[in-house]
Amino acid sequence: MKTTMRKLTAGAFVAFLLLVGNVRADGTELKASSRENIETTLQLENWMINETIWNTNSISIADFVQETEVSLEIENWMTREETWKVGELFVEETEAGMKLESWMTSENTWNLNKINAEEKLRVEDWMVNNKAWN
Numbered sequence: 604m605k606t607t608m609r610k611l612t613a614g615a616f617v618a619f620l621l622l623v624g625n626v627r628a629d630g631t632e633l634k635a636s637s638r639e640n641i642e643t644t645l646q647l648e649n650w651m652i653n654e655t656i657w658n659t660n661s662i663s664i665a666d667f668v669q670e671t672e673v674s675l676e677i678e679n680w681m682t683r684e685e686t687w688k689v690g691e692l693f694v695e696e697t698e699a700g701m702k703l704e705s706w707m708t709s710e711n712t713w714n715l716n717k718i719n720a721e722e723k724l725r726v727e728d729w730m731v732n733n734k735a736w737n
Contacts, residue, residue, distance in 0.1 A: 650656060680686050706712050729735050
């Protein structure tokens with residue numbers, strides 16, 4: 604399958620090169636004169652020559668109004684004891700202590716040398732029978 608795809612790709616590439624090499628491109632260039640005079644003339648507008656827009660030195664600092672923030676005040680809930688007593692809202696959980704269980708100390712659990720290994724694979728008749736594989 605790979606070989607067939609590679610042959611098809613190589614053939615298509617060679618055909619592409621032959622097509623590209625034989626193309627005649629005479630007379631497809633555009634003359635520069637055909638692209639001229641497309642843009643319209645620029646027009647000056649009032650904002651372009653307005654002194655107040657472009658002269659940043661004329662802006663007075665007095666024209667700006669400084670905003671003031673409202674002063675912070677202590678409210679009742681901020682100083683109320685009931686608000687900050689979070690210990691009464693939550694019940695603390697206690698975990699039971701760790702206990703040793705029988706499987707943790709069992710010699711059969713941790714002695715890996717005594718575990719029976721898998722039995723070895725053996726060749727069976729059907730594996731070598733020619734009738735099974737035809």
